[in-house]
Amino acid sequence: MNVPEWVEGVGRESVLCSRARLARNLSGVPFRGAISPQEARRFCERVLDSLKGLHPAFAPLADETSEELPDLVEAMRLPGNLLDPLDPGPWLALEDASRGVLALDGDHLRIWARTPGQSLPEALEMAGSLEALVREVMPLVRDPQFGWITASPMDAGTGLRASLLLHLPALCIAGRTTGFPEAMEAMGHALAGPWGGISEDDAGLFVLTHRRTIGLSEAEILEGLEGVASIFLREEENARRCLLQEWGTELEDAVARSASLLGSAHLLSRRELSARVRWLSVGARLGWVSASQARDAMEAHLRTGDRTLSRKAGSVAGELEGNLDEWRARTTAGIVRGDDDLQASTPERSRRDDA
Amino acid sequence: MSRICPDCGRSWEDARSKGRLGCTGCWNSFRTELSALLEESQGSDRQVSGKGPVDQARGLRRHRLESRLQVALSHEDYTEAGRLRDELREDGT
Numbered sequence: 001m002n003v004p005e006w007v008e009g010v011g012r013e014s015v016l017c018s019r020a021r022l023a024r025n026l027s028g029v030p031f032r033g034a035i036s037p038q039e040a041r042r043f044c045e046r047v048l049d050s051l052k053g054l055h056p057a058f059a060p061l062a063d064e065t066s067e068e069l070p071d072l073v074e075a076m077r078l079p080g081n082l083l084d085p086l087d088p089g090p091w092l093a094l095e096d097a098s099r100g101v102l103a104l105d106g107d108h109l110r111i112w113a114r115t116p117g118q119s120l121p122e123a124l125e126m127a128g129s130l131e132a133l134v135r136e137v138m139p140l141v142r143d144p145q146f147g148w149i150t151a152s153p154m155d156a157g158t159g160l161r162a163s164l165l166l167h168l169p170a171l172c173i174a175g176r177t178t179g180f181p182e183a184m185e186a187m188g189h190a191l192a193g194p195w196g197g198i199s200e201d202d203a204g205l206f207v208l209t210h211r212r213t214i215g216l217s218e219a220e221i222l223e224g225l226e227g228v229a230s231i232f233l234r235e236e237e238n239a240r241r242c243l244l245q246e247w248g249t250e251l252e253d254a255v256a257r258s259a260s261l262l263g264s265a266h267l268l269s270r271r272e273l274s275a276r277v278r279w280l281s282v283g284a285r286l287g288w289v290s291a292s293q294a295r296d297a298m299e300a301h302l303r304t305g306d307r308t309l310s311r312k313a314g315s316v317a318g319e320l321e322g323n324l325d326e327w328r329a330r331t332t333a334g335i336v337r338g339d340d341d342l343q344a345s346t347p348e349r350s351r352r353d354d355a
Numbered sequence: 356m357s358r359i360c361p362d363c364g365r366s367w368e369d370a371r372s373k374g375r376l377g378c379t380g381c382w383n384s385f386r387t388e389l390s391a392l393l394e395e396s397q398g399s400d401r402q403v404s405g406k407g408p409v410d411q412a413r414g415l416r417r418h419r420l421e422s423r424l425q426v427a428l429s430h431e432d433y434t435e436a437g438r439l440r441d442e443l444r445e446d447g448t
Contacts, residue, residue, distance in 0.1 A: 022408065027379045034363050034377035106375070121412040121419075128408030141379045146389070147402025149382045151375050153392055157402040215399025218411040 003299050004075055005098065006116055006165060010277075011284030011294030014233050015118040016165045016205075020127040023107040023150045023159035024140045031151040032104050037090060040104055044092040047103040050137045051094055054130075058096045064089030070307035073195070076165075079105060080195050083307075099126050101134065106151045107159075109134065118229065120162055120222040147214060157214025162222055164229050165194065169204035169278035170239035170285075171232075180206075188212055189228050201270045203277035203301045208232070240285060255283030259293055262300070263336045268329035270306060277301050293336075300332035360384040417446055 006017035029035065029043055044063065052058060062072055064082070072078040078093060082105060091104040099113035111134060113126030134140070143149050148159035155161065171177050181198065184191040188211045193202045210225050243251050258276040262268075277297040284294040309324045309331075333339070357368040362380030367388050370376050382389060393400040406414065420443050427436040 020408075025379050030363050030378045031376060033373065033375055034365060121416040124408050125412035125416075128412060132407070132409065143382055145386075145401055146382060146393075149379055153376070153389055154374070154396065156389075156393065157397075157399075158408075160408070212397050212399075214393055214397050214402050217403050217405055218408050219415045222412075222415060 002075070003302060004077065004114075006114070007295055007298050007302070009117060010167060010298040011281050011289075011291030013117055014167055014236050015229060016167050017114050017116055018118060018120045018123040019112060019114045019163045019165070020120065020123040021110050021112040021161045021163075022127050022131050023110055023148065023155045023161070024131065024134070025108040025149060025151065026138060027141045029108060031108070032087075032091075032106055033151075035104070040090045043108070044090050044103050047092060047101070047109070047138075048094070051101060051134065054133045054137070058094055058100075061093040061095040061100065063092045067311065070305070070311050071303075074305035074308050075302050076194050078102075081105070099130050101130070107155070108151075109138070109140075118164065118226070120164070120226060124160070124162065124218060124222060154211075155213050158216070158218050158221065160213055160218050160221055161209060162225055163207050163209040164225065166206045166208055166229065166232055167204055167281060168206060168232060168236045168239075169281040170243055171236050172200075172204045172278055173282060174239045174243055176235070176239055184208070184228070187228060189225065201274045203274040203298060204281065206232075240282060243282065244286065251282070252288060254279045255286075255288050258297075259283070259289050262297055263333050265329040265333065267323075267325045268304075268332055269325050270304070270328070273297070273301050273304065273328060273332060296336050297332075300328075300335045303335070304328040304331050358384060358388075413446070417443065420446065 004017075009016045025031070030039070032040070035043070048060065052060075062069055062078060066072070069078065069083060073080050073083055077095070079102075081087070082089075082091060089104070091102065093103075094101045098115065100111075102110040102112070111127055111131045113123045113130065115123040115126065131140075141149055147157040150156050150159055168177070177198070181191050190209050190211060191198070192207050192209075193199050194205045194207055195202070198206070208225065208229055210221050212221065212224075216224075258279040262273075262276055262280075277294070280289055280294040280297045283289040284291045304324075304327070306324055309327050313324070313327070357366040359366050360370075360377055360381045361384065363377035365377030365381060367385050370381060370385065371388070371392070376382065376385075390400040405411075420439055424436055424439040424443065427433075427439060
């Protein structure tokens with residue numbers, strides 16, 4: 001699995017990446033939920049035919065039949081709703097490294113771009129450039145009053161959904177994230193976990209996005225989002241400072257334990273790995289461990305989600321009796337120690353080899 | 356009785372309860388209802404006309420570069436100011 005490029009910012013940045021997504025639709029084709037599977041399949045083929053020549057590196061990433069779908073969702077390269085068994089598709093994802101098009105995920109086309117760090121204008125420019133190319137080969141529908149019309153009324157107008165991937169480990173450790181979603185709601189924004197609701201298992205990752213999409217220009221939406229993000233960045237710095245002042249040696253101890261444990265644990269739950277990523281990320285910002293140690297831990301976290309491990313377990317049936325924590329520990333140790341064999345072998349096979 | 360979209364057969368009640376329309380034609384069929392919904396939920400039912408996303412993004416970036424240039428000049432940081440001026444030139448301004 002390719003690790004997303006934003007992992008490079010872990011241990012150094014609080015805004016890991018910026019994303020802009022433009023919802024666009026065509027006339028004469030029903031939206032997902034109203035379209036028949038046959039018509040949806042034909043539409044996906046039409047999208048592929050129309051768009052594959054736009055850019056040499058623009059290639060199909062996945063569709064509803066892809067085995068790697070859980071891995072792609074856990075690496076945040078595709079949205080989690082595509083795993084919904086009650087709404088299985090068809091859909092199609094095309095990708096060119098940091099930009100792409102998702103066909104029939106709600107809207108007919110969702111044109112997106114992702115850029116590292118806090119760089120929303122750059123992400124919007126990339127998505128907008130791709131949209132301009134798409135517009136040359138597919139007739140997109142715009143209404144004089146409503147602007148870009150969308151499957152959900154909540155996306156109408158600009159069709160823009162801009163978001164920032166925030167990493168706030170110190171705020172999580174200090175227990176200061178309670179009430180954030182409600183506060184964001186009141187400010188016309190939304191804060192969620194990267195895979196849905198906020199969870200302790202998310203390694204301190206959050207997605208910040210806006211609610212309004214109509215009646216504002218794209219630039220105004222980006223500025224509003226960045227203004228709200230600056231509050232989180234300031235609070236994260238404050239939390240880091242408080243942790244250092246109030247916990248001192250205990251904080252240093254937790255960081256050091258995390259650094260050594262990830263290379264040697266035999267069992268590692270998703271929750272514990274998530275906590276270790278947070279400690280190491282704070283430690284890296286304080287200069288106690290290298291940023292690469294925090295990055296390795298985040299990479300392990302992204303590559304050892306329950307769905308990914310379960311899929312791998314299914315592909316080597318009989319080798320793994322559902323002990324995902326054991327496999328997670330081995331994969332993590334392999335990443336942290338740079339040991340490819342350790343990452344590739346299953347726990348059962350390893351025990352047989354040892355015997 | 357709830358209005359029906361002639362293009363896809365979806366009723367306004369169905370669209371509203373699901374939070375999703377059936378097709379692009381629903382926007383014409385339910386224009387009044389959608390206007391009221393958008394006014395209530397987003398404070399506006401009208402998209403501002405103007406530049407496309409690429410021009411908006413470039414304008415925002417240019418505005419920021421110009422602000423940083425002013426700050427650099429006010430701090431007499433001429434190295435940074437020169438770098439920012441080059442960046443603005445490359446940006447086509």
